[in-house]
Amino acid sequence: MRVVHYLNQFFAGLGGEEKAGALFETREGAVGPGKLLEQLLGDGAQVVMTLVSGDNYAVENQQSIIAAVLEKVREANADLFVAGPCFQAGRYGMAAGALCSAVQAKLGIPVITGMAQENPGSDLYRETLFIIDSGDNAAKMRDVLTRMATLAKKLLAKEAVGLPKEEGYIPRGLIRDHFVEKTAAERLVEMVLAKVKNEPFESEMIPTAFAPVPMPPGVRDLKKAKLMLITDGGLVPKGNPDRIQSSAATRWGSYSIKDCADLRGEDYEISHGGYDPQFVRQDPNRLVPLDVMRELEQEGVIGELYDEFISTSGLANPLSNTRRMGREMAEKAKRLGIDAIILTST
Amino acid sequence: MPIAEMVGANRPVLGNGIVHVMGDAKVSVDEEKRVRRQLVQKALEALQRDDNS
Amino acid sequence: MQLILAIHPITEIRFGENTRLDGTVLVTARDELRRLASQLPGIESVDFEIVHPGESCRAGPIFDIVEPRAKAPGGSPDWPGILGAPQTAGGGTTHVLNGAAVTLLREESPRESRGVTGFVLEMSGEAASASHYAKLSHLIVIPHSKPSLPVHAQQKAYRSAQLQIAVHLARAALDVTPDWTQKLDLSAAESRTALPRVAYVGQIFSRQRRPEAEEQILYGTDTEGMLPTLLHPNEWLDGALVPSYHTSLGGAETYFYQNHPVIAELYRRHQARELNFAGTVATIASADNFDRERSTHFAAHLVKWALKADAAVLTKFGGGVPHTDLSETARLLECEGIKTAVQVTDLARDRRVESALLFNLPEVNAIICIGGNSTKWKVPPVARVIAANSGLAEMLAGPFEIESLNVVGVANQQGASRLRSMVY
Numbered sequence: 001m002r003v004v005h006y007l008n009q010f011f012a013g014l015g016g017e018e019k020a021g022a023l024f025e026t027r028e029g030a031v032g033p034g035k036l037l038e039q040l041l042g043d044g045a046q047v048v049m050t051l052v053s054g055d056n057y058a059v060e061n062q063q064s065i066i067a068a069v070l071e072k073v074r075e076a077n078a079d080l081f082v083a084g085p086c087f088q089a090g091r092y093g094m095a096a097g098a099l100c101s102a103v104q105a106k107l108g109i110p111v112i113t114g115m116a117q118e119n120p121g122s123d124l125y126r127e128t129l130f131i132i133d134s135g136d137n138a139a140k141m142r143d144v145l146t147r148m149a150t151l152a153k154k155l156l157a158k159e160a161v162g163l164p165k166e167e168g169y170i171p172r173g174l175i176r177d178h179f180v181e182k183t184a185a186e187r188l189v190e191m192v193l194a195k196v197k198n199e200p201f202e203s204e205m206i207p208t209a210f211a212p213v214p215m216p217p218g219v220r221d222l223k224k225a226k227l228m229l230i231t232d233g234g235l236v237p238k239g240n241p242d243r244i245q246s247s248a249a250t251r252w253g254s255y256s257i258k259d260c261a262d263l264r265g266e267d268y269e270i271s272h273g274g275y276d277p278q279f280v281r282q283d284p285n286r287l288v289p290l291d292v293m294r295e296l297e298q299e300g301v302i303g304e305l306y307d308e309f310i311s312t313s314g315l316a317n318p319l320s321n322t323r324r325m326g327r328e329m330a331e332k333a334k335r336l337g338i339d340a341i342i343l344t345s346t
Numbered sequence: 347m348p349i350a351e352m353v354g355a356n357r358p359v360l361g362n363g364i365v366h367v368m369g370d371a372k373v374s375v376d377e378e379k380r381v382r383r384q385l386v387q388k389a390l391e392a393l394q395r396d397d398n399s
Numbered sequence: 400m401q402l403i404l405a406i407h408p409i410t411e412i413r414f415g416e417n418t419r420l421d422g423t424v425l426v427t428a429r430d431e432l433r434r435l436a437s438q439l440p441g442i443e444s445v446d447f448e449i450v451h452p453g454e455s456c457r458a459g460p461i462f463d464i465v466e467p468r469a470k471a472p473g474g475s476p477d478w479p480g481i482l483g484a485p486q487t488a489g490g491g492t493t494h495v496l497n498g499a500a501v502t503l504l505r506e507e508s509p510r511e512s513r514g515v516t517g518f519v520l521e522m523s524g525e526a527a528s529a530s531h532y533a534k535l536s537h538l539i540v541i542p543h544s545k546p547s548l549p550v551h552a553q554q555k556a557y558r559s560a561q562l563q564i565a566v567h568l569a570r571a572a573l574d575v576t577p578d579w580t581q582k583l584d585l586s587a588a589e590s591r592t593a594l595p596r597v598a599y600v601g602q603i604f605s606r607q608r609r610p611e612a613e614e615q616i617l618y619g620t621d622t623e624g625m626l627p628t629l630l631h632p633n634e635w636l637d638g639a640l641v642p643s644y645h646t647s648l649g650g651a652e653t654y655f656y657q658n659h660p661v662i663a664e665l666y667r668r669h670q671a672r673e674l675n676f677a678g679t680v681a682t683i684a685s686a687d688n689f690d691r692e693r694s695t696h697f698a699a700h701l702v703k704w705a706l707k708a709d710a711a712v713l714t715k716f717g718g719g720v721p722h723t724d725l726s727e728t729a730r731l732l733e734c735e736g737i738k739t740a741v742q743v744t745d746l747a748r749d750r751r752v753e754s755a756l757l758f759n760l761p762e763v764n765a766i767i768c769i770g771g772n773s774t775k776w777k778v779p780p781v782a783r784v785i786a787a788n789s790g791l792a793e794m795l796a797g798p799f800e801i802e803s804l805n806v807v808g809v810a811n812q813q814g815a816s817r818l819r820s821m822v823y
Contacts, residue, residue: 127751161823163821163822163823164822164823171752171822171823172823173751173752173753173822174750174751174752174822174823175745175747175750175751175752175755175770175772175773175820175821175822175823176750176770176773176820176821176823177770177771177772177773177774177803177818177819177820177821178770178818178819178821179529179817179818179819180817180818180819181817182817183660183664183814183815183816183817184660184742184767184769184811184814184815184816184817184819185660185661185663185664185742185813185814185815186660186664186814187767187819188661188664188712188714188740188741188742188767188814189597189661189664189665189668189674189712189740191740191765191767192597192710192711192712192738192739192740192765193595193597193668193673193674193710195710195738195739195740195765196595196597196709196710196738197595201765203764203765203766204766204767204768204819204820204821204822205743205745205752205755205756205766205768205820205822206752206822207756207758207759207760207763207764207766208752208753208754208755208756208759209759210352210353210354210759211354212354213354213355213356215356215357215396215397215398217396218393218394218395218396219393219394220394222390222393222394233367248748274607274718274719274720275364275365275607276365276607276608276609277365278365279365279366279369279371280365280366282371283369285368285369285382286366286367286368286369286371286378286382287366287367287368287369288368289368289382289385289386291379291382292379292382292383292386293386295383296383296386296390301390302390315719316718316719316746316748317748318747318748318749318751318754319749319751319753319754320749320751320754321749340393342386342389342390342393344361344367344368345350345361345367346364346365346367349723349757352757352758352759352760360688362687363686363687363688363689364607364686364687364720365686365687
């Protein structure tokens, strides 16, 4: 097994912060923790090349260092790429994450790294990589490298990888299905009994905390403002020209309401599987309040209504979809100089 | 509404039910339009504020 | 209230001259069942098939699965509000043909969000090993309803036919000594004050959809306008409830009301003196905020003041709105000092933890998560496909890929599922 190992200036023995600007360099064979890694991998594993860079240099020249590493790993004909472990060193973790994900994506060989959960590299790369949870104590090097080597060998052998607790990696934030011995009902009652008796229990799912969205200041002069209507209630022109899916939609559309004072039921349909659409079908203004917006426009209460409304379907939709679509809609609104948006949601 | 609040959406305004968030099928056409206008006006008021109060 | 279940284990169903029990073999007669079904409005004719565990067989789309049970004279009626007078279910003796099922098929694909196949019964292979239903002997009922029957009348006819056939079969056991009996009551709870009182709050419908005209869900009523209602656990088990026709809401069958996994587990631990089963509340997911506030507060109030519970377990019926209402009810209970655990289904189609839940409430921190979104099977052609017409049979012929959510019983929301979402 041919291994290429990436280290920062400190673990390669060049020095501490004063050497953080050290340029990217290549060394033959194992260096520092690489020697222990080689031994733990066993089976004739050989660290054929060690790549070293100063932390600042790696962060400031990320693109060029990725290109250089890809070239070296390819040249070395490596079976495995290892970076770190980085413990709590933030810039080191960022570089290790970026390099591992580039090697994994471009060269398709197994990669492994290790860092503390608090390392900023963990946040950024935990979903794409197996990152062994190293904690912050570099004295635990042997233990961390042991888990890295064990998991790396599993990845190489294409064996099933266990759960984070079993393997010691940082949870990737993904879900997979397992068949378990106890029914949901048995687990449910067991869990509530533990909770009521103040015994420890482990929830099977983790709620997501949403960072607050910074709030733009209010509209100062409505009479001059350009407004836009958006809905996630699935209102689309008859025939659903953009084929917006009625569930877990990946697409959204923007539909002309130029010179329309009102939305008429016969012109539209609903692509949304999560509510009884008969009322909106009768009168789409019940979802997209165009009639009232036009009145307010006429009366001069608002400056102008943009002459298209945006629509998608908000049902059973994963955040990765909705986040992208929201970003695309926001970009469009920004480009058009929209001041404010009323988004109606079912 | 509870979901909008939970995910921290800014300036949430409570509509009139899932099936006709900006209307009311139970009242006359004129009355329904008045309901809708009130809801839109509430949204416009929210848009002019600098916070979620 | 005391319910005695008289259990008759069934290992095989066979056609014969008339309906009777022959040891653990349930014998029945096609003509006899046909005569029974033909008296029902809306049904033109009925076909029957028998399938056993391990058989190379697939049937679908499934309307519902019912365990054959019949009430001994002197107790509450069979299926009160549907077949019998709407009197309180759950008293007296009920004979149970344990191991048998009456499984009725639809004549059309249900579409909605359960996809074109609807719910499918797999009797062999990997998919079968994931569902309790593959372990049962099924009398499959294939209805042919009268042409141009409105949808609601058709579904009502399905329901009546299925329940009547199931009761008819089980009546063969009324004079037979059961293998064993199980006594279900809550009387001991009063004297065992040291044990925590645990309640069950179960959604039985979601108002995202309107019930069909004349739909029968709780004691034969459609639940419109219903407030959360106190039910004795025996009422769930003994015929007060059937699931909605709306399959998109998914994951509930009559069989698992009769054999309710949550209620059974609470009873088991009640009898083992690990808790006091305080009772249950049947509730509905809401259509709007007014409804949500009213229902969730009312349910929490019943758990606190009527059931005087220390803890509660909650299950939902359907998708997103039920999920939110479930969490809100749990939050209100926690605010009253009542500890909760909730059972949800995984909503993350992108397989990311961040998409799995529709709530983030610090108090609602004991979560059981049923998986389903990342399990599918390639199912092979089988020796026997049972469906109401050749078009449906062709659709189910195999090989095709089926999502676990479409195999009946796998992602059941009544507590029977063994499919778990794991975070990794």
